[in-house]
Structure formats: structure tokens, C-alpha cells
Amino acid sequence: MPLHRAASPDEWLEVCYADEPIAVQLDDGDGSGRGYVSSSASMPTTVALMLDAAELEPGNRVLEVGTGTGFNAALIATRVGMDNTTTIEIDDDLAAKARSALVDAGWPLDVVTGDGTKGYPPNAPYDRVLSTAAVHELPYPWIEQTAPGGRVVTPWGSAFHSGALLRLRVNGDGTASGRFNGDTGFMWVRDQRTPHGAVEDRVRPEHDYAETVTDIHPYEPVGDFSASFAIGARVPGMKSTLVYDDDDPGTQRYTVYLMDPGSGSWASWRIQTGPREYAVRQHGPRLLFDELSSAYQWWQDVGEPEHTRFGLTxxxxxxxxxxxxxxNVVA
Ligand SMILES: C[S@@+](CC[C@H](N)C(=O)[O-])C[C@H]1O[C@@H](n2cnc3c(N)ncnc32)[C@H](O)[C@@H]1O
Incomplete structure (x- = not known):
């Protein structure tokens, strides 16, 4: 529900100080009414977790990607100094609002309007790049524009899994490497969003399919954080959606849909009470359920590792x- 400071000042302040994320823009501000959150002030606990992971030292030169409200940029500047802080926001309107809010609050920071996946070369090299929008593919300019020994901290995820916090150390040879930690579901940088779309549009009655049965329940491969993290890393471009019968989450009958918007492939995985035998239908060039179950089997075979045992180079x-x-490259 929209909340306006002028109309409800007390409630507005209460929300600002709550340990919750606050949506500050929908649908890239296009007024379409679709209702997708395209900018938010992150949950303060998550902000703290990310700042902690960035290990900011006074005097570090920092690039923040995703200015949003400007709140995190002000926190960064408090630690490293205003002259050392650059923050970049892709949305013109948000960047302008953050710029003026920061000036009003006494933090006249360098707020750049632009695509942060390209970094911001004029102020490079940085000691830290901290992204507050998630990526599937780590933008290489972040590595190029970070000094050797510096860090890149970003939420990283897949189409299947909302993401974990990735902390990379930049080496002097043009590479960077580091591990995942923390559970940080963020909105994606704009050009790495997976397409939205309703199941009804992707799973059409005229589609043919092959039908099998499985005894795998989605509880673990979809519901377990580390299992789904590993599956998402090994099975590219696969989204999942759960649809309850009669839109009632109380029912034990539901269907998990796996979809690859790129190839038009889909799989449905029908869960109901009774014998542990669930119908699976697969359509299209990719057999998505087979891909999921073999990635899940792999994760079990290697000892069900926690996501913190994975890293990225x-x-x-x-x-x-x-x-x-x-x-030990696995995906
Ligand atoms: C979770 S919000 C950031 C919250 C912000 N750090 C704060 O303190 O309020 C993510 C922001 O990333 C922005 N964004 C998305 N893609 C971007 C890109 N390629 N470059 C820069 N900003 C981007 C979005 O417009 C959104 O404002």
C-alpha cells in the first residue's frame, strides 16, 4: 500500500526505521500498474551484512552500484569519506531524487546516472565495488576497475535461485575469486532480469509433452536453500513457479512449473497427497525436469554441500x- 510522508508522517517514519525492505519504485516508474518492485531501500540488516562483507576501511575508494534512495551511499561515505564515494543508478528519476535527498541530508555525494554494470571509469580504480542489485553474470568492468587486492561484493543468483552474497578478491592478473555467503535475494540489475510471464502464457493447451513419474518431492530441490542454489548454478535459464490448486496455499495439491523462457521449454510437476508418485510432463527442446533431477542427484552425490562451500572465479x-x-569447477 503506498505511504506518503505528508499524509501519514508518523507511520512513514515508523516504516523507515523498521528492519524491513521498503519498495520505493514499481515497474521502473512507467505507471503500468504491473506491480513489479524495481527499486527498494534494502532491509537494514542486509545493508549491514553487505557493508560488513565489504570490509570498508577509511580512505577506500568505493563504487556503489544501485543508488536507490541513497541511504547506503551515505553509510559508505560515513566510513570512507565523501570524496571517495561514487554511487551509480540507472534510473534517471531515482538518481535525481537520491542526489537531492543526499544534499538535503548533508551528504552531497557523487551520484552518477548510468548503467552500473559498466562500472564508472572516470573515478576508477576502486578499492571496493559494492552492488546492491543482483547479477547472474558478474560484469567484468567491476574487476577491471578494482585495484589488485580490492573486493567486489554483490548478490549473485540464478534464474532458479534468488541468490547469495558473493565476495570476490581481485587479483593482479585480471581475475577475481571468492566464496558465497549469506542469503540475499535482491532485484536484478536491469539488463540481467529474466523475463516475467504468466504460466498460462508459457504452458499452452496445444503443446505436446512427454509424461513420466517421479518420487522426488519439490520440498528439497526447490525448497532447500543450498540444494536450489547448486541446481540453479548447474542448470542455466530455468525458472520455477508454484501454483496451488484453487489458489489456496492450504491445499496439499499444487503444481511446480519449470520454464525456460529462452527455448519455450517447460515441465510441470504435479504434487498431491497419496502415494509418492508425481506426474511430470515435459515440453520443448530442453527436458527441464530431467536437468533439475540430475543436478539434484549430483548435489546429493557430492555430499549435499552448503552454499558457503561454493565460490566463483x-x-x-x-x-x-x-x-x-x-x-574444482562445477558449473
Ligand atoms: C535494492 S535497490 C538499491 C538500494 C540502495 N542501495 C539504497 O540504499 O536505497 C537496487 C537499485 O539498483 C538499480 N539498478 C538496477 N540495475 C542497475 C544498473 N545496471 N546500474 C545501476 N543501477 C541499477 C535499481 O534501479 C534500484 O534502484
């Missing part, structure tokens, strides 16, 4: 996910 040629050791 970025090179000019791309990124790869590893388990325990950068040499």
Missing part, C-alpha cells in the same frame, strides 16, 4: 562456479 573470458577449491 571471474576471468576476462567469463565466470565459473567451483566447490571448495577454485580448481
Amino acid at each position: 571471474v576471468t576476462p573470458g567469463g565466470q565459473h562456479v567451483w566447490l571448495d577449491d577454485p580448481a
Whole structure:
């Protein structure tokens, strides 16, 4: 429900000081009414977790990607100094509002309007790049524009899994490497959003499909944080949606849909009470349920590792996910 400071000042302040994320823009501000949150002030606990992971030292030069309200940029500047803080926001309107709010609050920071996935070369090199929007593919300019020994901290996720916090250390040879930690579901940087779309649009009655049964219940592969993190890392471009019968989450009957918007492939996984035998239908060039179950089997075979045992290495040629050791590439 929208809340206006002028109309409800007390409630507005209460929300500002609550340990909750606050949506500050919907639908990139296009007024379409679709209702997708496109900017928010992050939950203060998450802000603290990310600042802690960034290990900011006074005097560090910092690039924040995703200015939003400007709140986190002011916190960064408090630690490293105003002259050392650059923050970049892709949305013109948000950037302008943050710029003026920061001036009003006494923090006249360098708020750049632009695409933060390109970094911001004029103020590079940075000691820290801190992104407050999530990525699937780590933008290489963040590595190029960070000094050797510096850190890049960002939420990282897949189409299947909302994400974990990634902390990379930048090496002097153009690569960076580090581990995942923390549970940080963030909105994606704009050009890495997976397409939205309703199940009815993607799963059409005229589609043919192959039908099998499985005894795998979605409780673990979809519901377990580390299992779904590993599956998302190994199965690219696969989204999942759960649809309850009669829109009633109280019912034990529901269908999990797996969808790849790129190829038009989908799988449905029908869960009901009774014998542990669930119908699976698969349509399209990708057999998404088979991909999911083999990634899940792999995760079980390697001992069901927590997501914190995974890491990522970025090179000019791309990124790869590893388990325990950068040499043990798994995705
Ligand atoms: C979770 S909000 C950031 C919260 C913010 N740090 C604060 O303190 O309020 C994520 C922001 O990233 C912005 N964003 C998305 N893609 C971007 C991009 N490619 N470059 C810069 N900003 C981007 C969004 O417009 C949104 O404002």
C-alpha cells in the first residue's frame, strides 16, 4: 500500500526505521500498474551484512552500484569519506531524487546516472565495488576497475535461485575469486532480469509433452536453500513457479512449473497427497525436469554441500562456479 510522508508522517517514519525492505519504485516508474518492485531501500540488516562483507576501511575508494534512495551511499561515505564515494543508478528519476535527498541530508555525494554494470571509469580504480542489485553474470568492468587486492561484493543468483552474497578478491592478473555467503535475494540489475510471464502464457493447451513419474518431492530441490542454489548454478535459464490448486496455499495439491523462457521449454510437476508418485510432463527442446533431477542427484552425490562451500572465479573470458577449491569447477 503506498505511504506518503505528508499524509501519514508518523507511520512513514515508523516504516523507515523498521528492519524491513521498503519498495520505493514499481515497474521502473512507467505507471503500468504491473506491480513489479524495481527499486527498494534494502532491509537494514542486509545493508549491514553487505557493508560488513565489504570490509570498508577509511580512505577506500568505493563504487556503489544501485543508488536507490541513497541511504547506503551515505553509510559508505560515513566510513570512507565523501570524496571517495561514487554511487551509480540507472534510473534517471531515482538518481535525481537520491542526489537531492543526499544534499538535503548533508551528504552531497557523487551520484552518477548510468548503467552500473559498466562500472564508472572516470573515478576508477576502486578499492571496493559494492552492488546492491543482483547479477547472474558478474560484469567484468567491476574487476577491471578494482585495484589488485580490492573486493567486489554483490548478490549473485540464478534464474532458479534468488541468490547469495558473493565476495570476490581481485587479483593482479585480471581475475577475481571468492566464496558465497549469506542469503540475499535482491532485484536484478536491469539488463540481467529474466523475463516475467504468466504460466498460462508459457504452458499452452496445444503443446505436446512427454509424461513420466517421479518420487522426488519439490520440498528439497526447490525448497532447500543450498540444494536450489547448486541446481540453479548447474542448470542455466530455468525458472520455477508454484501454483496451488484453487489458489489456496492450504491445499496439499499444487503444481511446480519449470520454464525456460529462452527455448519455450517447460515441465510441470504435479504434487498431491497419496502415494509418492508425481506426474511430470515435459515440453520443448530442453527436458527441464530431467536437468533439475540430475543436478539434484549430483548435489546429493557430492555430499549435499552448503552454499558457503561454493565460490566463483571471474576471468576476462567469463565466470565459473567451483566447490571448495577454485580448481574444482562445477558449473
Ligand atoms: C535494492 S535497490 C538499491 C538500494 C540502495 N542501495 C539504497 O540504499 O536505497 C537496487 C537499485 O539498483 C538499480 N539498478 C538496477 N540495475 C542497475 C544498473 N545496471 N546500474 C545501476 N543501477 C541499477 C535499481 O534501479 C534500484 O534502484
